[in-house]
Amino acid sequence: xxxxxxxxxxxSTLVLCPAMELKDGKETLLFDPSLLQKQPNLPKEFxxxxxxxxxxxxxxxxxLIDLSGFLxxxxxxxxxxxELIRTACTNHGFFQVINHxxxxxxxRAAYDEIDAIFGLPMSKKLGMKRRxxxxxxxxxxxxxxxxxxxxxxxxxxxxFHKNESSDIVVVDYFKSxxxxxFEHTGWVYQKYCEAMKKLALVIMELLAISLGIERMHYRDxxxxxxxxxxxxxxxxxxxxxxxxxxxxxxxxxxLTILHQDQVGGLQVFVSNKxxxxxxxxxxxxxxxxxxFMALTNGRYKSxxxxxxxxxxxxRRSLVFFVCPREDRTVRPPSDLLWTGMEVPxxxxxxxxxxxxxxxxxHHRADVAxxxxxxxxxxxxxx
Numbered sequence: 001x002x003x004x005x006x007x008x009x010x011x012s013t014l015v016l017c018p019a020m021e022l023k024d025g026k027e028t029l030l031f032d033p034s035l036l037q038k039q040p041n042l043p044k045e046f047x048x049x050x051x052x053x054x055x056x057x058x059x060x061x062x063x064l065i066d067l068s069g070f071l072x073x074x075x076x077x078x079x080x081x082x083e084l085i086r087t088a089c090t091n092h093g094f095f096q097v098i099n100h101x102x103x104x105x106x107x108r109a110a111y112d113e114i115d116a117i118f119g120l121p122m123s124k125k126l127g128m129k130r131r132x133x134x135x136x137x138x139x140x141x142x143x144x145x146x147x148x149x150x151x152x153x154x155x156x157x158x159x160f161h162k163n164e165s166s167d168i169v170v171v172d173y174f175k176s177x178x179x180x181x182f183e184h185t186g187w188v189y190q191k192y193c194e195a196m197k198k199l200a201l202v203i204m205e206l207l208a209i210s211l212g213i214e215r216m217h218y219r220d221x222x223x224x225x226x227x228x229x230x231x232x233x234x235x236x237x238x239x240x241x242x243x244x245x246x247x248x249x250x251x252x253x254x255l256t257i258l259h260q261d262q263v264g265g266l267q268v269f270v271s272n273k274x275x276x277x278x279x280x281x282x283x284x285x286x287x288x289x290x291x292f293m294a295l296t297n298g299r300y301k302s303x304x305x306x307x308x309x310x311x312x313x314x315r316r317s318l319v320f321f322v323c324p325r326e327d328r329t330v331r332p333p334s335d336l337l338w339t340g341m342e343v344p345x346x347x348x349x350x351x352x353x354x355x356x357x358x359x360x361x362h363h364r365a366d367v368a369x370x371x372x373x374x375x376x377x378x379x380x381x382x
Contacts, residue, residue: 029147031140031154032122033235042239045150046141052149052248052306053241056267056274062088064283068099070206082210089210092270093250093288093303096277097203100284102195107259107318110192110231113185114316117156117178118233128177130157133360135228136173146364152243152309154233160193160320161226170229193229196257196320200227203255203286204322211296213335218295222254225324226352234265234307234315245307245315249365251289252355252373255322256303258285263315269304290370291323291352297332298346304367326353347374 029045036043065084069077088095118125129144130137136158141150163169170193174186204218234245245265260266266277266285277285287303309315324330329349337343347370358373359365366372 029141029143029150030122030126031143031150033154037236037238039238042237042242045143045148046152047242048149048244048247052244054274056276058273058275060094060268060270060275060277062095064280065095065097065206066099067097067101067202067206071099071101071202078206078209082206085206086210089207089288089300091301092268093293093301094268094270094277094305095286096280096283097199097286098280098283100199100202102199102284104281106188106192106195109188110259110318111261111316113188114231114233114318116182116185117231118154125154128156133357135159135356135360137177149244149247151246152234152237153245153307154235155230157228157230158189159226160197160229161325162224189229192318193227193320196229196322197225197227199284200255200257200320200322203257207292207300211299211336213333217333221295221328222322222324225322226326227323228253228321230319230321232307232315232317232319234309234317236311236314237309238311240309240311243309245309246305248304248306248367250302250304250367250369251287251321252291252359252365252369253289253321253323254292254295254352256285256287256289257320257322258287258317260285260317261315263310263313265308265310265315266317267306267308269306274306289321290373291330291355293370294330294347294350295332297336297343299336302370323356324352326356327351330355348377350374350377 063084065081067081070081085095125138125140128138130139139155141153143150158170158173160170166172168190170190171183171186174182174189201219201222204222205215208215208218237243260279262279262281264276264279267274268277287305288300290302293300293302329351331349337345354377355373358376359369362376363369363372
């Protein structure tokens with residue numbers, strides 16, 4: 001394996017050397033935090049523009065959505081939860097849920113397995129690297145896709161969907177990619193994904209209620225979805241004031257259900273400023289994504305967010321991206337397009353596979369992904 005840096009260079013000029021292979025005729029970079037943390041200067045590839053590094057002054061003070069009443073069938077509690085969700089999603093597309101029914105022991109187990117994955121030798125991690133245009137596998141700082149504004153993180157992603165030949169697609173994936181030694185890890189994430197899918201359908205039902213449409217509409221739409229699970233590791237960074245764990249963006253997916261550890265770093269853009277989200281062990285963070293914004297004809301906002309890093313501690317998070325089946329047509333329900341008079345469509349029909357292909361091959365997710373996608377889609381149709 002090639003070295004990360006050219007040690008003959010001066011301390012003021014750090015040169016990243018190519019990784020193990022070429023991508024599209026270009027040398028790709030190797031993100032090895034154990035080596036990078038020993039260097040005095042942050043490589044330019046990881047330095048973000050000053051406009052993206054504006055410091056958050058405030059902590060977000062949003063009410064927690066308690067799901068216990070809804071899960072018990074309490075109508076008053078359901079109405080209260082729906083009202084809180086409606087306010088949050090109309091304003092910024094972010095909320096947190098508690099009393100969600102997910103076993104805390106399962107969450108702890110999922111975090112334990114993060115260490116097993118990212119603690120593998122670099123050669124092993126590169127051997128399970130995400131393929132071009134795909135979403136599954138290992139990525140170090142997304143250096144295989146981009147050459148600037150690299151995020152200071154490692155990720156490992158895999159799909160969760162119905163498969164006619166197997167009911168344990170996550171277990172099968174881990175065994176095929178990491179070997180039989182990781183069968184237990186596969187089972188942990190299989191059960192975690194099943195819990196996230198169950199929670200996602202609960203939230204989808206509440207979202208429908210909050211919008212005043214048929215309560216099973218979104219639940220039915222996502223029942224056979226093709227979702228994505230991602231494990232994130234944000235290593236300590238020698239100069240966190242210049243780097244980003246994840247840059248400002250909204251998720252192109254439908255719904256993001258995230259659990260963050262106690263280190264902190266997640267921030268949401270609310271009331272025209274960045275605000276920090278204090279971690280809660282008992283809560284899941286929920287973000288509205290671009291696809292769900294289109295499914296509401298723009299009534300609910302896709303959440304603009306980012307993640308910071310720090311000098312002392314590594315940060316970990318578990319992310320479940322809720323997506324529809326890839327060939328499903330993304331279109332708002334008729335109830336949102338007629339309120340006594342016809343409501344103009346903000347977005348044309350598209351499939352999740354169209355948007356997924358756009359974000360994996362043509363566009364880096366940012367603050368205007370959906371608008372850029374619609375422009376691209378219309379250019380193909382003209």
